[in-house]
Amino acid sequence: MTRAVLKFLPFLIALALIPIFLPGGRLGSYYLTLLILSVSYAVAALGLTILLGYSGQVSLAQAAFFGIGAYAFAVLAAKHDVPFGLSAIAALIITTGFGFLLGLISLRLASHYLALVTIGFQIIVGLVLNNWAIVTGGADGVSNIPRPAYFGIDFSHDHYFYWLSIACLGIASYLVYRLRHSRLGGALLALREDEIAAASNGISLFWTKILAFTASATLGGLGGILYASGSMYISPNVFDFNQSVSFFAMTLVGGQESIVGTTLGAALITFLPEVLRFLHAYYIAVYGALVVIVILFMPQGLYGMLLRGIDALRHMVFRSPAEGAAVPVAAQRQHSLKRPVATNDPILQITGLRKHFGGIKAVDGVDFTICRGDIAVLIGPNGSGKTTALNVLSGVYTATAGSISFNGTDITNRRPAEINRLGITRTFQNIRLFPELTALENVVIGYYPKGTVGLLGTLFARRRGFIEDREAAARARETLRLLGFSRFDIKAKNLPYGQQRVVEIARAIVSGPELLLLDEPAAGMNREETAALSEILYRIHDLGLTILLIEHDMSFVASVATRAYVMDFGQKISEGTVAQVLSDQKVIKAYLGDDAEYA
Amino acid sequence: MTIKIQTGLVSAAVFAATLGIATAQAAKTIDIGLIADLTGPAALSGKHKVDGAKLAVNEINAKGGINGKKIKLFVEDDQGKNQAGVSAYEKLASNQNIIAIIGSVRSTIVNATLPYVARDKIPTMIGGTDPMLTHVGNQWVFRFRPNDTYASRAMAGYAVDSMGAKKVAILYDTDAFGSAGNQLLKTAFAKDKTPVVSDQGYTTATRDYTSFLEKIKSSGANLLATYMTNSEDEAQMLKQLRQLGLKIEIMGSPSIATAVCLQLAGSAVNGTYGVSDFVANGNPQAQAFTAKYTAAYHSDPDLFGGWVYDAINVLSQVIAKDGTSGPAIQKGIRAVKGYKGVEGVYNFDDKGDGLHGYSVVKITGGKVQLIKYDDFTK
Amino acid sequence: MFVEFIQLTIAGLAVGSIYALVALGFVLIYTSVNVVNFAQGDFAMIGAYFMVSLVLGAHWPWWVALPLAMVLTGAVGALFQLVLYQPVRNRPRNFLPVMIATVGASVFLEQVFLLIYGPVPFQLPGIFKAQSVKIDGVFVYPQYLVIIVVTSVMVTVLNWFLERTKLGKQLQATAQDADTARLMGIRVARMTALIFAISTGLGGLAGILIAPVYTVTAGMGSTIALKAFASAIVGGFGSIKGAIVGGLTIGLVETYGATYISGSYRDAFPFIVLILFLIFRPSGLFGEKVSQKV
Structure with a gap:
């Protein structure tokens, strides 16, 4: 409260003083x-x-x-x-x-x-x-x-x-x-x-x-x-x-x-x-x-x-140091990370999912089950319906048929915001950060559902609101540091691509969800960035998150995934461990066509 | 934080800096203010106002001014809008040397400025015809045109007595002028026991009157009374009326007899009747004014120039006799009786109304002919 | 009653054609450069004023003056895009600033023309001398018919131009994907200027056609613009067909509404229809789907 008041008070006082400087008589009243x-x-x-x-x-x-x-x-x-x-x-x-x-x-x-x-x-x-x-x-x-x-x-x-x-x-x-x-x-x-x-x-x-x-x-x-x-x-x-x-x-x-x-x-x-x-x-x-x-x-x-x-002018006079050229802090290893292993406790169940766009059957009858602690990966050739499936999962599209159940609750056709609050968050194929906001502000917004203070509370400056805001900022910083990022005050639009992705992931996990959906997180990344990403996924998984991701980079996939599902033409054609599906003939045919013969 | 202080102070300083307008000037001239629509939808009427005023000022100054002092005219744009009208008025009022202000013809702008007129106590001459303007107890307002109660009585009276109106259709602009006029017309026709079978309002600057004209046609009225604010709209409506082959007698409010209407409507306006406070050849003063105006500006004068011309002349006469103080001018104008002006004979009553009659005119062959003058002075 | 209805319909279609022409210009500009041009109506005013200068000032016959006035208006349009669009065309998220800038430009243009031509309204003579023609008890104002006919011809010509000529196809290509068009060797900057010139020329034509009916004033454009804009949306904002149908629809709605419901609320009817469409069918009658790709 006091900071806000102090910021505006001089300005308001200046405005209030104006009439005192006005000439008297009719000229003054004209100005007034x-x-x-x-x-x-x-x-x-x-x-x-x-x-x-x-x-x-x-x-x-x-x-x-x-x-x-x-x-x-x-x-x-x-x-x-x-x-x-x-x-x-x-x-x-x-x-x-x-x-x-x-x-x-x-x-x-x-x-x-x-x-x-x-x-x-x-x-x-x-x-x-x-x-x-x-x-x-x-x-x-x-x-x-x-x-x-x-x-x-x-x-x-x-x-x-x-x-x-x-x-x-x-x-x-x-x-x-x-x-x-x-x-x-x-x-x-x-x-x-x-x-x-x-x-x-x-x-x-x-x-x-x-x-x-x-x-x-x-x-x-x-x-x-x-x-x-x-x-x-x-x-x-x-x-x-x-x-x-x-x-x-x-x-x-x-x-x-x-x-x-x-x-x-x-x-x-x-x-x-x-x-x-x-x-x-x-x-x-x-x-x-x-x-x-x-x-x-x-x-x-x-x-x-x-x-x-x-x-x-001030910089010319006072020569303040240049802003934020901080070097990203390398991800800190807190303890040796184990390779993720899945449990057998189902967390997400998708049954008979269909999504048709008029005549186009993007998703045409898909079933799978994801267990708690999985890092499940969804792969398949371009246009096989992976992103569509993810979009239906997260509520961005409505399903044409089928059902999705999360922790036993039916979440089919719920709104994205609702699904988020139930504990499922996501990132997007084309990174969707809030470009004009800083990295920290972006991640703080990820913490939004945890807040409880409404409009009246905000306007009346309830103390709880300030406490929650501080908590959100602290959690945001913590999450970003965990992912090896510290350039909090740079606007998202000014970050390099790889770091944008990291911030987007941070935003998705800051609220402590149970299931994280990642749509091609490694897209556009070089080898170092991809390796860092694997580490990040291990780290996140260590926190207890279940992850479902769509990916194309097979070596990346092989290093993180516990389970793989393959889609082609809107249907699931194979599932198993990564090694299993990659040697499945059906999968090879889907990627390479009929004439291919591979050992 | 410091930035806010800096900008706050800079802003305050900027304001203070712009407040250094010169106020003190020796009173070598008689300063009169004028607000007019230099821009906005009625920019044409504003131009005519300024032209009429300048004509009067130049004439008086050529004769040596008032008691040896020349008149200086200060013009401010009111843009045809309330807020701009108020600040235009206030801007003029802020000049301590201005002793009288010529206000607007628009009743809404006059209404907006009334509180400031009362506070600043500057004699203000207005052309707005809403009757209420002089009936709210403001002692500093003087009206130099006859108000709408007279117009409606003249219109209804002539329509019923001499035009054989049996069933009447009214078409009015939904702005303040037109709406008030509509009410007054309905009252006047009711008094004359003539039924109003169609009563339609349109928004200013409507371009297509087909729908209104169709309704008038099917109402069976044999007289159309119009209360239209803008001459452009009047001309537009008349043309479309003729195109639709509508056979009906027409009696219009003053905009029907203006030069703009005549020019834009062409032959469509012939055969119509109207009431007007300004008639070019209605009286000797109007004729003289018209001759001088046409010579100076190469266009026909209208009521917008006429009343302002009168206002400045009356004002000069009063100042010459009673001096420049506000109260003196106020008393002086009130005392004006029998002044023969362009718009008629001015007899100011205790409300500040100077004129109490309207001319009934007929338009034939593109010219406005005076038929008679209805004098409502009791 | 029936006669009245016919007369109202003709008036509605005429006024609707004017909206259609202006809306057409809107849509062309929008689909090609994603600019919402709030000054579109003012080009109607500009066209009408040029016509005034050519016909009343230079005394040229209308069949020479009309195309010339259109071309001149288009030239102003090309200049307009040079100032308002070219400097910011590569700035991301320039949609909103450019749209608002066109609002400012509209104010500017109206004032400039008011200053040049003065406040006296001008009366342009109709193409046919006759005031009105009586057909079967129905009074028909020839200029209304001229408007309807010329608009139909113009739309057909435009369609032929876009679909059947090389230049027209290049225009379409630029409109659909400027970057690829550039790679194909199409001079995009010139195409953009041409698109604006055509669109504003159409707007100018609208002003020229309606001028004998309405009289020419500096403010005539803004009254047309908003309703034309509404027409474009009702018709479906990316669609040329939609602009025409939308314009005619709005013209009829306005005229019928003013007659059968309330004259004083005449201006409200187009907007009520617009709001209803935007609530229940934002894509309009023929138009683009109002949705986003994820």
Whole structure:
């Protein structure tokens, strides 16, 4: 709590001090009006920081939430004389409800589809606000919106209202910050980076998306309330698509993920047209051009550039050492590892599994049983259905027929997140790390299902949340070190391929699963990396994990596997030890064709 | 942490730096502010406003100004939007030398600025016709166009008395202007015991009126009353109405008689009736104004330029007599009676309304003909 | 009643054809370079304004001015992609930034043309002088028929071009796999410019066709754009056939909805249909499957 407060306090104090530096009279009140406006926009734009910046959901409906909040509040407070506080709370609840609705609508959509749904939502809300005159007052708008009156302070003085707005901005910023640095924040980032990987790590895509949308709606609504009370008059033409684009622009200036950046962006977008008034009719063109330039050539936003500039200056002045060129620590042998031996205790049972894609029978009747402590390997020529089988196992695909049972529980057709929580984790053929997150952050997300603190706990900074976060980080470090990796703070996208694989495996095992599925873990690796991988598998197995992997590298397979299954054309054609299946005629024929004769 | 402090301070400093606008200037000129849509959907009307204002200012300055001081006009863009309108108003108000501001014709923008008008106590001249604008107790607002209650009464009155309206269809813009006008029309027609058989609202800038026109056709109405905000929309609708072969009498709100409508609608507007506060040859002042305007700008004037021209002239007269202080101007405008302006004869009542009548016009051969002037002064 | 229905249908198909043309441009750009171009509607405005200059300014006959205006619009489109797409085409995950940049570009273009041409709306004369023709009690506005006919011809020509000419096949190749196309000796940068030129030219044509009906203003593009976008999705976002069918569908939905349900909510109907499709059938009528490869 204190760290967060200390980070933002100077900034908030600076903002709060501004009115003191303003000239008096009408010039001062001109600036104050703009400042109040900026703060209400900033609060709403913070909603987009969560939705777009953290969760990667493209939403052009923020003005709709801004409007719903403003209208709900104004109609209650000005037209029906409901007390200020009650109106505000009701408005927040109503807006959050709409956020939930938009989240539901948008669940299965991404990128431009999502953008368009939000645009549609925005336009419909705008039309309703304008035409539902009985409730909203229609195009005339709502006048005489009150300012609050608490503790004997008359907030109709703009100074006081400004400070009240700053206080709201402070609270909103703090909540957004808390969210970001919590387990739930990790889930939002995972959602943005890679939905499939997120689900496979136990994150419920449904609830995470809903969280993102409702949080952004609530903040949009809060901004709307500040706007309504600040301007004392609202009409529907304010809450249109262009306003949504403005909010978007505000977040972009900050580089999408930065709270301070978004706030500065809100101020910039509000003040820019004012500053550029001398350009008269040209300034909208300038504004449009600026959006294009910033977004294409400054992906970190103007604020990001500012920070980098300051950072560069600091390095020039203080000459801090270069970052993270740590050499990977060689895997430590703790005790001599025994070659894995399987038990006879079944852990996974697959019966009659089929997966058809229309006419293509990728998996066509497969049975096998994997025992606890196995390192089972699934081999077969390309296109034999191995990855498909794995995908059905982990819930990414649904089975056309057949059943899968894990520890006696039927897990057929369950969702990936559920399967993860039951104790099965996986890696992917094409490595699915969260590219923009560091190695440590990636692995911490693997620990997600172990967390217990929910949204309220996060926002209210429950102590348990901090304890769990520390535990997650510690376990993550431990797991990475176990696998011989220590470059915790490098972004995943900047790691070499072999190390990415190691991190992906670490992410899959940090939560202590029982069964680990690996899809071609050695793909693309050289001899040293493959040998290191064998060691890693021994090490993991030593911890008590059962492993099922798909592989092509036969010598690697031979060195680790306790049991092998061979698939061809969607069916199992052989099983046994690795030596057994490799000398099975059927297997040889599958790989090499009919004419081959091999000893 | 230090970065946050640094950026915080830098930001605060940047704000403070931009606040160094010069305020003190010797009052050698009489400074008047004007907010107009220089950009936005109604940019054309904004241009006409500025043109009308400049015409008045140049004329007065050519004659030596007001009591020897020249008028200086400050124009700010309100983009046709509430928020921009408020900040445009505030920007003008922040200049301590500005003694009066010419506000918007859009009732929503005027509404948005009202709290600031009351707080800053600057005499504000408006062209918005929503009746409520002068009935909320704001003492600093003066309306230089007749409000919508008069328009609707004139429209309904003439339609029933002289056009033989038996069943009426109304088509209105769903924005503030049109919706309010619609309500007033319905009230006026009800008073005249004429049924409204079709009442349809469209969103501003609708391009295809086929659906509305079909409904009007099947409603059996023999008069179409329109309350359309934009001349472009009016022209569009009229063209499509003629294309569909709809035979019906038409009585429109002021946008039907504007130069823009006449130009865009072409022959489609002939034979229609309307009410207008500005008629080019309606009175001697309007004729003189039209001649000067056309000579200066090579285009036809309309109500957007007309009321602003009047406003500046009335203002100058009041300042010449009573001085530049706010309260003096306020009292002075209230006292104006019998001022013959372009838009009509101004008699200000205690609410701040200066005009109380509308001209009924007919459009024939591409020209607006005055039929009569309906004076509702009690 | 029936007469009314016919008239509404013609109006709906005409407006739908305009959406179809703009949607077609969207889809062409999207399938080839994975760019969602929010400024697509503004090219309709640009085409219409060029037509204004050529017909009202230079007094050229429409059959010369129309193709020339289309070509000029396409040239602006090629320039557009040079600024907005080429600098970032190799950056990974550039999808979102480019999409948002086109929003900014849309604002910019509208303002620039407002500044150049001024706020006075222009009235382009229709191709036929007659205001309307009465057939069997039905009043038909010739320009609507022109729109429907020209759009059909244009779509056919485009289809022939893509399927039957070498250049068209090269375009398709570039659209489907730029890297392999490059390896085959196809100049991808030129193809991209050509794709944008064609797409924006189609958008320009839409503006030119609808201008006599709507009048030409700087804002005319943005009203068309969003509905065209909705049309593309309803039709199925990767599909050319879908863009056409989607456009016509949306045009009819809008017109019927405004008449039979509510005039004031006219603009809402296309989006309600869009949202319903996105909930129940995101792939649209003919389009790509909305799924991911694992």
